[in-house]
Amino acid sequence: MVIPDPRQRLLQLATERGASLSALSDLIGRNSTYLQQFIRKGSPRKLEETDRRTLARFFGVDEAELGAPEEISLPEAPKPLRGDWVDVPRLALGASAGPGAVAAEELPIGAFRFSARWLREQGLDPRMLSAIRVEGDSMEGTLRDGDEILVDRSPRPLRDGIHVVRTGDALLVKRVDLGRPGAITLVSDNPAYRPIALAPDELEVVGRVVWKSGRL
Incomplete structure (x- = not known):
């Protein structure tokens, strides 16, 4: 070829x-x-x-x-399994809901299995999804330490919501607020943490959080 x-x-x-x-x-x-x-x-x-x-x-x-x-060469993308299920890779990363987690190598350490039909209904492309762990308590009330989150990395216009962002070598999971002109404000749901205002070129948006799982 x-x-x-x-x-x-x-x-x-x-x-x-x-x-x-x-x-x-x-x-x-x-x-x-x-x-x-x-x-x-x-x-x-x-x-x-x-x-x-x-x-x-x-x-x-x-x-x-x-x-x-x-x-x-690796497989093109997650493929439907028997029964129309898709395996979404679980990465060896932690997105910090605290001081900031240093990014590790983005290699799968497992997978979460989702219904392909459910993903389609949510408008999600399995090729652009990955699951990572939440670390820290700054998003308490919405996300807890140890929760697993599904991150959609599809390139779309940035809007308010919970996102995983990279600042330097650290990964953070925060609520993004675009209400301040010329800045992106990272807001924690835990009131003990103050908002962080950054210029757009001071961070990279990895993806939007679209689902979570965690222990009761």
Whole structure:
């Protein structure tokens, strides 16, 4: 099989999907010009494994099309199982509802099984979902320490709601408030924690929290 040039293939996929390179850069947690520089200037020379994997799952293609050696390519995306179920990967990450959890390597350590029909009814794409653990008590009242949350990483306009965000190397789960012009305010549901106002370029929005589970 002839493997196309990863840069041209990425540009083709983005054009077909109607996704901007800026939005795709946000999707993989990079600055807005990252993929434009990759395609136009050849910098970086190749996509990092985690970036390539995320993009391949978003487009529903084999990683080899974006530069991965064929022999180590991962499956395209979670697929329906018998009975129309989908396994959503559970990542070895903790999103802090406290001081800030340092991001670990984003490798699956298990899965949560969801009804494919239920996901469709919720407007959720299984390829863009992952589950992570909540750490800390700043979201008490809504999310407790140890809860598992389902994060939708689909590139969509940011709106108020509970999101997982990255600031530096730390992951936080907070309520996003866009009411202050020129700033994104991270609000904790626990009143013991003060809101945090950041400029848009001081954080990266990983995804919106769309579901939770936890012990009674």
